[in-house]
Amino acid sequence: MKGAPKxxxxxxxxxxxxxxxxxYLLDAVGLVQGLxxxxxxxxxxxxxxxxxxxxxxLTALFVVPGVVLGAAVLWLFDRRRVSH
Amino acid sequence: MKSRVARWSVRVAALVACAAVVPQxxxxxxxxxxxxxxxxxxxxxxxQVAVSVTSGVAASSFHTGSPRFDGEWAFxxxxxxTMGLGxxxxxHPELREAYVPVMERCAEELTSPSTNAFGTEAxxxxxxxxxxxxxxxxxxxxxxxALGMLRLLAPETRxxxxxxxxxxxxxxxxxxxxxxxFETYPGETYPADMSMVAGSIALHDCATGRAxxxxxxxxxxxxxxxxxxxxxxxxxxxxxxxxxxxxxxxxSGTALAAYALSFLDEGLSKRLHEGLSRARGGALGFGVxxxxxxxxxxxxxxxxxxxxxxxxxSATGFSLSAAKLHGDPGxxxxxxxxxxxxxxxxxxxxxxxxxxxxxxxxxxxxAMTTATFKWRSHCKKGGGA
Numbered sequence: 009m010k011g012a013p014k015x016x017x018x019x020x021x022x023x024x025x026x027x028x029x030x031x032y033l034l035d036a037v038g039l040v041q042g043l044x045x046x047x048x049x050x051x052x053x054x055x056x057x058x059x060x061x062x063x064x065x066l067t068a069l070f071v072v073p074g075v076v077l078g079a080a081v082l083w084l085f086d087r088r089r090v091s092h
Numbered sequence: 093m094k095s096r097v098a099r100w101s102v103r104v105a106a107l108v109a110c111a112a113v114v115p116q117x118x119x120x121x122x123x124x125x126x127x128x129x130x131x132x133x134x135x136x137x138x139x140q141v142a143v144s145v146t147s148g149v150a151a152s153s154f155h156t157g158s159p160r161f162d163g164e165w166a167f168x169x170x171x172x173x174t175m176g177l178g179x180x181x182x183x184h185p186e187l188r189e190a191y192v193p194v195m196e197r198c199a200e201e202l203t204s205p206s207t208n209a210f211g212t213e214a215x216x217x218x219x220x221x222x223x224x225x226x227x228x229x230x231x232x233x234x235x236x237x238a239l240g241m242l243r244l245l246a247p248e249t250r251x252x253x254x255x256x257x258x259x260x261x262x263x264x265x266x267x268x269x270x271x272x273x274f275e276t277y278p279g280e281t282y283p284a285d286m287s288m289v290a291g292s293i294a295l296h297d298c299a300t301g302r303a304x305x306x307x308x309x310x311x312x313x314x315x316x317x318x319x320x321x322x323x324x325x326x327x328x329x330x331x332x333x334x335x336x337x338x339x340x341x342x343x344s345g346t347a348l349a350a351y352a353l354s355f356l357d358e359g360l361s362k363r364l365h366e367g368l369s370r371a372r373g374g375a376l377g378f379g380v381x382x383x384x385x386x387x388x389x390x391x392x393x394x395x396x397x398x399x400x401x402x403x404x405x406s407a408t409g410f411s412l413s414a415a416k417l418h419g420d421p422g423x424x425x426x427x428x429x430x431x432x433x434x435x436x437x438x439x440x441x442x443x444x445x446x447x448x449x450x451x452x453x454x455x456x457x458x459a460m461t462t463a464t465f466k467w468r469s470h471c472k473k474g475g476g477a
Contacts, residue, residue, distance in 0.1 A: 031436045031438050031447050032438055034436075034447055034448075035438050035445075035447040039447065039448060040448060040449065040450030040453070041450065058448075062434075065433075065436065069114065069115040069118060069119070069433070070111045070114075070115050071107065071111070073110035073111075073114040074103075074106045074107030074108065074109065074110035074111055074114075075103070075106070075107065077106040077109070077110055078102055078103035078104075078105075078106035078107060079103075081102050081106060082099060082102055082103070085102075
């Protein structure tokens with residue numbers, strides 16, 4: 009796999025893992041109950057956490073697959089060119 | 093591929109192609125199974141919702157900033173849980189034994205003074221006392237619909253007495269109202285709530301074998317007054333005395349009414365579904381329902397939930413039931429994908445739930461994704477729509 013887009017794959021794996029793991033984390037900390045809580049302390053960290061999570065989720069679903077596919081196609085083209 | 097332009101073209105093409113295919117595929121997992129009443133798909137969410145209500149959902153669990161809304165949310169959670177579990181038991185009778193006790197627990201809460209405190213405070217007297225006398229308290233249509241679903245599955249339920257008295261009270265109030273509407277709270281009247289009242293009376297009569305009440309035909313015919321001819325959406329609020337709309341047509345109330353009226357009149361419910369179909373928007377396989385029709389602007393409130401770029405959260409979620417009931421799998425799947433994208437399904441040992449739904453959101457999604465006409469086959473002879 010020499011020359012494989014390793015950085016792209018690692019970054020993609022991290023974002024995908026954050027998408028899945030973040031959902032369970034926010035579920036465990038009680039996102040909805042926390043957002044509805046009258047205590048302002050919970051809002052201080054839950055609102056940015058939820059916003060960050062949705063950025064990660066939208067990136068994981070709408071951006072990451074295309075970036076990985078694009079990198080993989082270019083890598084295959086480059087490898088074919090080198091072998092010829 | 094040496095050219096910089098060519099390399100970027102490949103990247104952009106891959107990005108666009110994947111964005112058009114992958115998210116809708118991932119978020120659509122399970123949607124077709126829910127549409128076809130698949131046991132595993134329904135039971136995962138049903139178990140989680142059942143666990144949630146039996147572990148103690150009360151008005152004190154919610155903190156919307158308004159005691160009335162906190163109470164309404166707890167009330168809504170018990171109503172939607174009963175309806176959802178009832179739908180699941182109708183589709184899979186082997187689950188009836190497991191879910192009827194949970195539905196009875198919800199009925200206990202729905203008829204308790206603490207859950208009804210928000211209505212008692214608004215009216216100055218408890219809505220469930222002195223039945224079948226009294227006036228107003230239109231929110232009790234939700235309780236009555238839930239009791240009807242329980243009665244359908246458990247005819248000998250201990251809530252049969254209160255169900256009969258409440259139905260009689262709501263029927264008297266509706267029959268006495270000149271435009272088929274009475275107040276939910278003093279000075280506040282909502283056609284969607286009255287759809288719930290009418291649907292609940294029809295479901296009661298189905299469950300008990302009572303012949304259809306003659307005045308219900310008039311309600312059906314008169315409901316057109318509350319549907320905006322331009323958009324096909326129902327007006328959100330009305331003036332019960334003047335018989336005139338008191339606000340714009342909106343999709344959140346329309347979607348709720350389409351569900352409730354499915355127990356009374358399939359055609360009327362379908363007519364509302366057609367209005368919702370016209371309010372449908374979306375992209376890349378994801379569907380939303382716009383809260384306000386063209387020509388009307390508005391922000392979100394406690395009924396609609398957040399309105400983002402015109403799309404209503406409640407309208408989108410509630411419209412799942414109408415899409416399912418009226419045979420629109422394309423709309424159902426598209427709306428479900430949106431619910432999954434932002435609701436974020438998580439798998440737990442006790443089932444499946446939506447991370448951002450909370451008790452009320454999960455109960456609503458259960459009721460809306462499992463809606464069915466299978467209740468008809470349980471009607472006693474002489475009853476039913």
